[in-house]
Amino acid sequence: MLSRRLIPCLDVRDGKVVKGVRFRDHVVMGEIVDLALRYRDEGADELVFYDITASPEGRSVDRNWVERVAREIDIPFCVAGGIRSVEEARAVLHAGADKISVNSPALERPALIDELAAAFGVQCVVVGVDSLRDVDGEWRVRQYTGDPSRTQALPRRTLDWVIEAQQRGAGEIVLNCMGSDGVRQGYDLEQLSAVRAICNVPLIASGGAGALEHFRDAFIEADVDGALAASVFHSGAIAIPALKRELAGWGVTVRV
Amino acid sequence: MGVVLVDAGGTNIGSVRYALQRLGVDAALTADADAIRAADKVILPGVGAAAPGMARLRELGLVELMRSLTQPVLGVCLGMQLLCEHSEEGDTACLGLIPASVRRFTDQPNLRVPHMGWNRLKPRRQHALLKGLKDGDWAYFVHSYAVANGDHALATTDYGGEFACVIARGNFHGMQFHPERSASVGARLLKNFLEL
Numbered sequence: 001m002l003s004r005r006l007i008p009c010l011d012v013r014d015g016k017v018v019k020g021v022r023f024r025d026h027v028v029m030g031e032i033v034d035l036a037l038r039y040r041d042e043g044a045d046e047l048v049f050y051d052i053t054a055s056p057e058g059r060s061v062d063r064n065w066v067e068r069v070a071r072e073i074d075i076p077f078c079v080a081g082g083i084r085s086v087e088e089a090r091a092v093l094h095a096g097a098d099k100i101s102v103n104s105p106a107l108e109r110p111a112l113i114d115e116l117a118a119a120f121g122v123q124c125v126v127v128g129v130d131s132l133r134d135v136d137g138e139w140r141v142r143q144y145t146g147d148p149s150r151t152q153a154l155p156r157r158t159l160d161w162v163i164e165a166q167q168r169g170a171g172e173i174v175l176n177c178m179g180s181d182g183v184r185q186g187y188d189l190e191q192l193s194a195v196r197a198i199c200n201v202p203l204i205a206s207g208g209a210g211a212l213e214h215f216r217d218a219f220i221e222a223d224v225d226g227a228l229a230a231s232v233f234h235s236g237a238i239a240i241p242a243l244k245r246e247l248a249g250w251g252v253t254v255r256v
Numbered sequence: 257m258g259v260v261l262v263d264a265g266g267t268n269i270g271s272v273r274y275a276l277q278r279l280g281v282d283a284a285l286t287a288d289a290d291a292i293r294a295a296d297k298v299i300l301p302g303v304g305a306a307a308p309g310m311a312r313l314r315e316l317g318l319v320e321l322m323r324s325l326t327q328p329v330l331g332v333c334l335g336m337q338l339l340c341e342h343s344e345e346g347d348t349a350c351l352g353l354i355p356a357s358v359r360r361f362t363d364q365p366n367l368r369v370p371h372m373g374w375n376r377l378k379p380r381r382q383h384a385l386l387k388g389l390k391d392g393d394w395a396y397f398v399h400s401y402a403v404a405n406g407d408h409a410l411a412t413t414d415y416g417g418e419f420a421c422v423i424a425r426g427n428f429h430g431m432q433f434h435p436e437r438s439a440s441v442g443a444r445l446l447k448n449f450l451e452l
Contacts (some may be wrong), residue, residue: 002415003374003394040439045374046396054268071274076396076437096270098398098437121304121334123370123398172371190406202372225373255374 002217003255004060004247005045005226006240007204008233010035011052011080015065018052019182020233026052029234030129032065032071040073042240045255048101048228049071051081053147061088061119063095078126084112086119093120100172101126104143107154107161110168117169122201127170128182131158131191132178139191142178162195172200174228177207182231184210192222204228212238212246219252259283259450260295262322262336264302265312268434271451272301272332275436279447287316296327297450302334306401307346309334322351328452329353329428335399336423336430345401354425356408358401367416370400375413375433377421377441383410385422385429387448393441395421395433402432 010017010032017035018026029035036047049069051061063080069077080094080101087099100120106112106127116125130142132153139158144150163171175195177188187208196203202225205218207227218227232238244254259276261269261283269285276283278297283299284291292298300322302309314317322329331339338350343358350358361369374394379386389411393421402419405412413432421432422445429449435442 001372001376005373020376025291067270070271074275074278074437074439074443076398076434093268094270096435098268098271119304121400123372123400171398172372200368201370202368225368 001253003253004224005204006043006215006243006254007046007048007226007228008039008044009048009050009206009228009229009230011050012065013053015062017234019234029194033068035234036069036073036077039240040075041227043244043256044075044240046075046226047077047255049077049079049081050077050101061092062107063091066092066095066097066129080126080128084108086115089116089120093124099124099126099172101128101129103128106165107141107143107156110164113168117171121168122171125170126172126174127165128174128176129158129161129165130176130178133191139194145176145178158191159194159198163198166199166201170201172202172204174204174206177205180208181206183208184232186210186214187218187222187227189217189222190216192224196223202226209238212243214252215247216252219247220250257294258280259297259357260292261285262292262298262300262318263287264300264309264316264318265304268333268436269301271434272299272436275443275446279450280307280445281450287318289318289321292318292321297452298325298327298329300335300338302332304334305345306334306337306343306348306350309338310348310350313338315439319351323353325440328449330449331430332436333388333399333434336432337403339423339428339430340403341403352442353428354408354423354430356403356406356420356423358403360401361416364416371402372397375415377411377413379411381410383424384452385424385445385448386410386424386436388439388444395435395438395441397421397433399432403430409448
């Protein structure tokens with residue numbers, strides 16, 4: 001039986017892992033490879049690295065650290081950050097990443113998803129979706145969220161975008177619920193469940209983990225395939241081995 | 257001499273190469289027929305689609321060479337599928353070295369495709385490739401097409417039904433999951449291959 005995945009997310013800026021609250025005010029958490037190895041040893045199922053300033057700065061991800069990570073760790077990892085062409089994706093995959101995740105560039109030019117899927121297969125192509133509920137009650141996507149001064153609200157509805165992304169060749173969706181990100185009050189189960197209902201590829205929850213029960217709720221109530229978290233793992237507030245033991249006790253299939 | 261990785265355009269070549277380095281083996285990356293023929297062990301990696309994968313082998317003039325190899329050969333993920341007879345993906349004739357066919361996961365409620373994540377391995381036959389593998393060990397999978405279960409299966413995995421996750425026939429072997437990304441279980445299986 002396929003296990004549910006626990007995925008520490010390492011936001012990378014200037015070659016260091018950083019974490020902000022509600023996508024703002026980033027503080028340095030540590031060195032990339034050190035944190036990657038620590039999570040591997042603790043039983044993380046996968047890692048995601050977001051080069052959070054690449055897209056706002058209009059550059060692609062720095063592949064030097066991708067190669068360093070690929071040499072050291074033996075669990076899968078996904079890299080995101082300003083990948084806007086097949087050639088840039090190829091460079092990151094050749095550096096050793098298992099998957100690439102696109103977000104803002106796919107919103108700029110949705111055909112990028114088709115091109116990546118055609119070149120590498122859908123299994124390599126993750127679409128990250130930054131989503132926030134607007135005053136009219138609709139969830140809509142946000143662009144360039146790595147830089148608060150450039151973040152844009154788009155008219156595109158989150159549910160529409162998730163459907164289109166799958167049709168174009170997304171092999172996995174990471175839903176970043178920005179309203180709950182960094183505040184540790186739990187994943188946005190309402191939004192995740194709504195997206196789950198229209199998502200036939202693996203769905204990863206992101207934003208809001210603060211307690212062990214939040215992971216249980218995401219897996220059992222919103223039926224997500226993986227749960228991504230950053231600050232609770234980086235700070236040591238939640239240790240992955242203990243989390244997996246609890247999840248197993250709640251009947252969630254985890255790799256131990 | 258040594259271990260070669262066939263450079264057929266697969267994108268996981270880097271990670272397979274690093275995994276071998278962690279086992280102390282520096283594998284050459286090559287599409288040169290003489291180098292492949294002379295190697296002790298040949299690994300065919302590959303992430304991507306079957307038709308472009310076969311097209312690339314044809315362009316490189318490696319189809320007949322791959323079929324003629326007598327040393328241990330390991331196909332990983334798409335590389336494993338290419339060792340089979342036929343893939344539904346793009347209705348592609350493959351190398352035909354292992355009598356098995358590759359099919360897309362069938363539509364079932366709650367069966368998400370691609371099959372992505374960690375799943376359990378169930379050994380089905382005694383084989384040196386599986387030395388030390390325990391029933392229920394976890395490996396990392398990422399794929400939408402799978403090799404049907406059958407006599408060629410050394411181990412199977414359940415995802416909407418059993419499929420073959422480790423296969424062998426003679427000197428040809430395949431692993432559907434990514435041993436290079438399957439932590440200690442994957443390292444053990446790669447080491448077993450190097451020791452065949």
